[in-house]
Amino acid sequence: MALALYQPDIPQNAGTMLRLCACLGIDAAIIGPAGFPTGDRHFRRSGMDYLDHVSLARHNSFTDFEAWRAAQSPPRRLVLLTTRARASYWDCRFQVGDILMVGRESAGVPQEVVARADLQVAVPMQPAMRSLNVAVAAAMVVGEALRQLRSEA
Numbered sequence: 001m002a003l004a005l006y007q008p009d010i011p012q013n014a015g016t017m018l019r020l021c022a023c024l025g026i027d028a029a030i031i032g033p034a035g036f037p038t039g040d041r042h043f044r045r046s047g048m049d050y051l052d053h054v055s056l057a058r059h060n061s062f063t064d065f066e067a068w069r070a071a072q073s074p075p076r077r078l079v080l081l082t083t084r085a086r087a088s089y090w091d092c093r094f095q096v097g098d099i100l101m102v103g104r105e106s107a108g109v110p111q112e113v114v115a116r117a118d119l120q121v122a123v124p125m126q127p128a129m130r131s132l133n134v135a136v137a138a139a140m141v142v143g144e145a146l147r148q149l150r151s152e153a
Helices: 011-024 040-045 062-070 111-116 134-152
Strands: 002-006 027-031 056-059 078-081 099-102 119-121
Touching (some): 027 062, 078 134
Parallel strands (some): 002 099, 078 099, 078 119
């Protein structure tokens, strides 16, 4: 399993999600361009001491990410976390190799990315609420995916 961050624009959220990946043993990917420097030196300066414990792939663009995903064997499913999804992550059957993707904190993902997703899921919320913090939503969905996959092993 992997968590992909599409053009993240808040470094603290990116750091939280990379720490999540390190602690839970899942891969991470950053799809650029990001709204802040994403080099190892910059992450270390911001206290990202978990960087040595996460398998982190950096992709310059969504096109590069999709080329990498297409080259994977077996193919990896792209599961987009979005507030616009009709399906709840509670009803999703996660699969080994899934790539869970979160969008930009400020804008989500463009329609091109939505169209490439194999599945779109949302965290159910109260009707008057817009969204959760992206790192919180990612942690909830990653936790459920790991629960399902580990209970099947």
